Amino acid sequence: MSPIRIGIIGLSPGAWAANAHLPYLQSSGSKFKIVAVCNSSVESAAKSAKDLGLAEGVRTYGNVQDIADDKDVDLVVCTTRVDRHYTSILPSLKTGKDVFVEWPLGRNLEEAKELLNVAKQNNVKLTAVGLQGRFEATVETLKSVLSEGRIGKVLSTTITSQGVIGGPTESETQTYLTDRTHGASVLTIPTLHLLDTVLEVLGEFSSVQSLLSNQRPVVKIVQADGSVVKDNVEKTSPDHVMIQGTLKSGAVLSATVRGGAPFKGTPGLEWRIYGEKGEIRITGAHACIEIVGTTSFELHSFDTDEVENIELEKGTFAEMAPITRNVARIYEAIAAGDKSVLCDFKDAVERHEFIENVYDQNPSF
Template sequence: MAPTRVGFIGLSKVGWAPAAHLPYLQSSPDYEIVAICNSTVESSQASIKAYGLPSSVKAYSNPEDIANDKDIDLVVCSVRVDRHLATISPSLKAGKDVLVEWPLGKNLAEAEELLKLKNEGGVKNAVVDLQARQAPIVKKVKELVDSGKIGKVFSTTWTAAAGLGGRGERVSRTRTILGYGFTTGPKTTLANRRTTITLLSSTSDEILNPAFPKTSDDTIFLTGTLSPNSIPISLSLRGGTPFKGQPGLDWRIAGSTGELRITAGGPFLQIGFDDMKIELHEFASDEVREVKWEEEFEALGIPARNVASVYKELRAGRNNCTFEDAVERHRLIKEVYADSGIDA
């Protein structure tokens, strides 16, 4: 089978795209990058040269060029979320398959508009890169729960320190285990407790602004019951570093015969951490043992492993997260904000 021909929007010299997407796309025989679209043709040409892509790769500066290119099978979009609508709309209208980063749009209205364009364009595969659903550690936790290792699930608690946006840090963000959605609307508290951060240059440690205004919330408390099994959940996410000596993520799933504990250096399992760990406490023996799992793409860097799984599944015709799924997540987020009296 011929490789899937990729037109990549947003493959810059630094950032998420070269670290997470490029390693698999360049190493897999199933994909071939045939075009780059950055903000300027010169920027696209610079990326082609910087990453050693073939001279035949086309350099574009307009998303319409990607949409009109008959040699492109899949459009990958890795740009700022407020640019998603304008950037991928042309390709959706042209009926091209699209893979775009999460969030799908900057708000629910944009996400719904992109879903509408996807349906009107007859797009077969429209995927959102919520890659934690493909993470081997998440798959292993699901396997343990589904196999009855902890008996009947009673509840789950998820506590994490997010790091970014915390202490004024210097900064330059289908798989379910216990359910999908909530039986009733979740109860939430949102707060922005640290209103400034130190903004650095993207290419050096030069301080551009020592007190850059931060508007995103750095404290999220949520409680509810997951559907369809009405499992109680408690989630606590805050900015800043974790307590000294403690993990950045502590996720518990309590059952009738045992309990699972998942820990990591931070909450972002979609990216992964070197210190991720699953522990199983079996009540009958009162023993705690560590549970191992296999990393399919261990040869790739941590940011690229789960993204590689998304591409592998897409090639096999399985979508990691559809636009329909993404819009449902956007509706939940809007509900979370509304519960805190915020119009989002």
């Protein structure tokens, strides 16, 4: 079978695509071949292709229309920041190309809906969105443990976590996180990634209540070494997110995610699933399980009063770190045409509708 030819929009050394996508795409087992790169300029794309060791002959572009018009590109992969997703992939959708774009799909529900409609109008066969937490080993293991009835009927789940972003400082390379209208915040990125992962295991909401707060309306912009480059920068995005709701199964959910780092020396994530016969406790570094995985998985049996450490399912690409493994599993699902777990544009619009509902419940945002 010939490899699927991809064109990447937004590829540079040290950035997300290079760290999360390339290890699989450049591996011997990859079912894909990078044939084009599009950055802000042809020169930038050419430099990235060279620095990252891409094969000779990779075409380099500085305009997203060029990659959309390239007949040798089967799949366009967009890894730009969220406020550029819409303009980056719209031309490719209009030419009927398959598209894999990072989450969020767009800055807001309106952009997400339009991208879905354009994909439908142009008979795009495959759309994929990077909610890769659905493929995480923790999810695989939870599904298995719950299906075995180890804790009986699930009654509730409680999540407390930190989102890394949204603290007292923001990086000078991520100043867009301070502006709610750009579509990237503690709500839309770490919280939604985490909730999508949770709901993949426990099922969807039947009702939701929420509270958003911006407790740090002014932040500092810092360089990588921590030195301040700009002080007293206004922030309009939420840094505290509280979600409570009932799932379609009847279980209740409570999730709290705040910005910033966790308490020193403690896990940045604690996720409990409480059942009739036992309780599961999962810990991790922070809310982004899809990137860092989890650090412990324990099951307390009420019958024996013993706590058991559960080993995570190995699954495919177990030798890779979570940041790469879960993206690799998305690519494998795309190659196989397996949409059973994959998030497509329709699914993504539903997640954007959830975000819009949360904002509607918090009119100050």
